[in-house]
Amino acid sequence: MLISESVLREFTENIFKAMGCSQAHAALAGDVLIKSDLRGIDSHGVARLQGYVRLWEKKRINTNPDIKIVHQTATTATVDGDAGLGLVVAPFAMQVAIDKAAQYGSGWVAVRNSNHFGIAGYHALMAVEKDMIGFAMTNASPLVSPTYSSERLLGTNPMCYAFPAGKYPPVIVDMATSAAANGKLEIAQRMGKQVPEGWIQDKHGNFTTDPHALKSGGALLPLGSDVEHGSHKGFGLGATVDILSAVLSGANYGPWVPPFVAFLDPPDDPVGLGIGHFVGAMRVDGFRPVDEFKAHMDNWVTRFKSSATVDPNQKVIIPGEPEIEAEKDRKVNGIPLINAVVNDLNVLAERFGVNKLE
């Protein structure tokens, strides 16, 4: 089913308003989700709306949060999200980082007491629009085992680095630090397919190709998959995200991170508040003139795009390029939603008395 951006946006805003969000927060939270759907990252868009509602029903999301800076220097800050939607808490934090960068060259904000913040790229792109380099990362529900471990101790902990370019769209590296994202596993589950070796392990820590293993005590593997191929590096990256997002901010880290799914209760011995994010912004002209930087970014992109390839029909993909292509297409042609998602959304519509998607 193809739904236009504007219809889906209004629908999403209405749900957030029905949950008690202010108009401004509903519009912002909706914008983060719609941006994800537009960019083709279907797993992080409106398909998650039901998940947010369920957390709110469990009183784990506060739709009227008092988001505030609790500690700061000229270029650093810790923000407390007051258990608000990460979709509004993270943009608040990024705005603090951008304001500090505007004044002092860079700004860095650790966030505690938040929830799932959508796609990291949304927040990092806020900086890019100001000719800054944007950084965004978050910890997440424990699903990934460190190298050698048979426990789930880290989330898929994404990190995003975003760079403005000139004639090209921004270069955006936005990646989970696990070998495969959970969304890909869900697709395999739905289609009854096996997954490649190197994505997951079973509850004993053995490699498996059964996509259902995660539900029965298994775990995702860090980027690198096994130690011979550098899984300790993927673990190190996931650990970096966990420490910057949560140990630095005062959020929960490692296995203490509250699960995104509402049917699992958070650990009863928290080590901090909510989940954590870390965002930052650096002014390009803090290092060299913006036009010079953009001209060299364009040269960088041109050279990598024109690389000789193994298969002449498969070009090198610049980080962020597929998302830009998806956005161009979906803004014009609408956002494709699978029936299961439409049905879930219409259940929400009924529950909150808002117009259904048709």
Added chain:
Amino acid sequence: MLISESVLREFTENIFKAMGCSQAHAALAGDVLIKSDLRGIDSHGVARLQGYVRLWEKKRINTNPDIKIVHQTATTATVDGDAGLGLVVAPFAMQVAIDKAAQYGSGWVAVRNSNHFGIAGYHALMAVEKDMIGFAMTNASPLVSPTYSSERLLGTNPMCYAFPAGKYPPVIVDMATSAAANGKLEIAQRMGKQVPEGWIQDKHGNFTTDPHALKSGGALLPLGSDVEHGSHKGFGLGATVDILSAVLSGANYGPWVPPFVAFLDPPDDPVGLGIGHFVGAMRVDGFRPVDEFKAHMDNWVTRFKSSATVDPNQKVIIPGEPEIEAEKDRKVNGIPLINAVVNDLNVLAERFGVNKLE
């Protein structure tokens, strides 16, 4: 052959002095190399000394550089290394970052016109000693192919994040963004062994297990090895390092990075000056009190160290732990050098008229 730290340090300093470095620069450059050998990263220690000498002979390293800030804001700067040893240029840049962080909370320095800077961890640890979080990365000679590419367009481009802890040593994530480091390949070549699939490709872009393929037009693969296992993420990380280190600073990037080996000339159409680094420091107390942070770091390390493991005899390894263990051992028992390295060093000793290693 086991050589004591002090003997190897004096030897290394003497070589750098004979190349024309000041006493201070020779001591600093020597300290970076010896720290690498102490920490068990043999590929980046005195084994590289001959490589630096050869670049100096080709007049690609300036042993009397005028290292200076060429552009700055309160918390950002670009440093020009004047073609100096990266071993002295990077510590200069990190000191600028630390000084800015002391005053404003954070400091970020992009470096152009530099050379190989040794181990990233050395520089990041300078920040940790001041209760700051340290960041260090560098681009490097093109050896890695982006996903789908059959060309070498990126270096192994390491990134390092270093965090102070309390009762535990610092947590240090210091990793090449390729699946395997070049040093591991060299070991396989020397021992006549095949390497695992997923480390390298041949000149046509096909996977190979022949460690010599790199010399005949092949390339290292990004972390993730193939697209199914996330090699586009390893490519994205390598690209991030390249952009922050070189596009931002005005150094050479991508295939234009001058090779470390002196027998290969730099491209004759440079897009910048020398190679590039990017370093940064953030005050922990810019986010929360240092003692709170360290207590939670200790809790983080304790939890991950005590994780259940697949093999009960193999514990989870905290990033940086093996290097700390090596340093403890080698400070007492000496640094093991293979004969080939001792011979190379003694050739240098003869050439410069300094005392040989015995």
